[in-house]
Amino acid sequence: MPKLTIDGIAIEVPAGVTVLQACELAGKEIPRFCYHERLSIAGNCRMCLVEMEKSPKPIASCAMPVAEGMAIKTDSPMVKKARHGIVEFLLINHPLDCPICDQGGECDLQDQAMAYGAGLSRYNESKRAVEEKYMGPLVKTEMTRCIHCTRCVRFVTEVAGVEGLGLLGRGEHAEITTYLEQALDSELSGNVIDLCPVGALTAKPYAFVARPWELARTESVDVLDAVGAAICVDARDNEVVRILPRLNEAVNEEWLGDKSRFAVDGLKRQRLDRPYLRGADGRLAAVSWSDAFAAIAKRIKGVKGERIAAIIGDMADAEAMVALKDVMAKLDAPHIDCRQDGAAIDPSLRAGYLFNSTIAGLETADAVLLVASNPRAEAPLVMSRLRKAWLTLDAKLAAIGPVPPGNLPVESLGAGAKTLKDVADGKHPFAKVLSAAKRPALILGQGALRRSDVAAVLGTARRAADSLGLIRDGWNGFNMLHTAAARVGALDLGLVPESGARDLAGILEGASGGALDVVFLLGADEIDMAKLGRAFVVYLGHHGDAGATRADVVLPGAAYTEKNATYVNTEGRVQFARRAVHPPGDAREDWTILRALSDALGRSIDMSSLGDARRRLVAVNPIFDRAGAIVPAPWGDFGTEGKLDPAPFVTAIPDYYLTDPIGRASPTMAECSRIFVHHRASRTGTDG
């Protein structure tokens, strides 16, 4: 390990690190614009100049590897002068429009000009101006502010994996743009906004909304997919104005998918803010909580438990789910299913429904087989890990079923379950690739599970995992990729029908056939509402979507930014969402509604505080006591050998932007869906 001195401090650093990293290890702050830990080194902003002994000129520390015996100075007059010069140069063409710039208050250039600049400019000539570039409905550009650090170009190419952005021209005429000003077609495009050290790329939906110092910041987790990315919810007054990613190396690093970042405007629209009751005229009318509960109690009175059912939606929190479980138990109602998409996952073995390699672990996989999964739409952050595995380990990638679009080389092996069987039997050439790999992995998408032959598909996938060595010491490469934030928590709580009870299909059949009288929907909006027949439907949720439209009683709940709630991500990691704002109007946290409902039904559940609810979670499954941790699940047998349906696999998510009631209520997501999914003209003509 090379030894060097930094400002007179002797330090030993790992070989191969750069001078900038060594300075950071020595506790010295080096200003920078183009350097970013997770991107390749560009060395073009020159802000990180330091003095190196025996070098006549200052060196760019971000691009200089350390060598034995180096003597670096980071606070010498030469360094100070160099920084003054760089800031002065950068500001030559940078407009001084901070008062009308959305980056103001959280701008690297602003901060570093203050900290390291000379405070004066000698430049009296004209500044250059650059035309705005269209980059789609999410990224707003003000290219005159650009300092050409190329972080955005490197991110989009290296991490997001789309060759969308480039630096055209040279010198004074250099400009960042997408090819022919097409929209930036990536599910991770919003991250360029965070990466931009100036106000050149800002959030289009957030333009001129708020200043960073006006915002109250709440650390939470995302629930719009099953990854459970760490987020910061920024609120002003009682309104969530933006969502940013928060560092969690194990899950999302520092990135966030566009849906999770930009669906935030859906939190203000189509909200259920009062209880509603369907009157004699067939219309929903606002009523008080007590009237709503009384109506439910009246309808349920005398109804046998076996004529009552519950379906759980994709964004339900664990507290509400365990409360619903207890209410159903008090009603002796056995029919409960958390799989509103009909994906008949076998909940008996935890390892059988988890992303066992972990999300961070996926980037160490050297052969990956995607089965009916398109992570780009189902979990963009998993896709970026897959891309890393390919970039760093040259991982062999193959898909059965749909191939994820993009520039990742994924070999298509076949369309349906028969190919999976061939792989499991070792007949397919890719079986050899998997068994020869050090860390082989299989990603099973929900698309493979929304079929009649689920047990056989699961059994075949399990057999493939066993026969091809996906399970070995310290490594479990069997990964189920969920799309619903609620799903793993619900499976952990056992919210599937006991034998003999009705599953989703059975509930819908019973409701339409008149065998069920009452159906509770806990945020379930993706089912075929027409099949609920004449059943009395109680909808508990936060958006006026399909469920509320069909419901006879609507109970307004809280969205994930409005409650302290527990979620379990696709890896089985227990995480907490925290309340950033209060629910609108009369809406309440979901578990408290269920508790109040149980009182109204005369069958109170034992839950009077959030602590009670969480203790109840731990009592049902001790995993809920291990927040944040990955508890390796023991491997075992699941699934069956059976007849496989020859139908090809389909992906679970046809439209990344519109998967849930929040996204469907969001104008931004509607615009994204229109442009990116429906491939309409990329220029809207409405952006000026």
Added chain:
Amino acid sequence: MSQSHTHTHPHAPFSFTPANRKLAEEIIARYPQGREASAVLPLLDLAQRQCGNWLPQTAIEHVAEVLDLAPIRVLEVASFYTMFNRKPVGRAFVQLCRTTPCWLRGSEELVATYKRITDCGPRATTPDGVFTLLEVECLGACSNAPVVQINDDFYEDLTAESFAEVLEAFKRGEKPKAGSQIGRVSSEPLGRDGE
């Protein structure tokens, strides 16, 4: 003009001619396996020659396709190098040096001559499509100043009169003899006695 405006000739789909396609493959074969993208510069040059000294968007996309690159990567290269023209130019693409040695030896007169003969200024193409003028910095032939590059050739030791003759010849569709216009061999001294 914004850098992102690539000028496309209407109805001009582009692909290499069979001869150029063969040449392109030869060029690509010069680079090590896995480094074929390095052929982007010679291939763009080839495409520019095929298109009449400029690169329409379709040519950039064709080169990208041949090299299995994203179009934006090829456009980055094409826009970086000033010797790639991204707008159509005249049959005679005149690059007139105006750096100090040429200026001292009368490059301003050459600009005036050009204007008189073509009735057109710099960065524009004459209506008949013959001439486009670009004023450039040093072309590296200072000892034979003033110098003008027309397409691939240098015309050196020019005077207003000899430049006018050169331009008139291009106008007639001829290609005048390149090099020194006063018969100087290479950049030998002008007077044999060391004048």
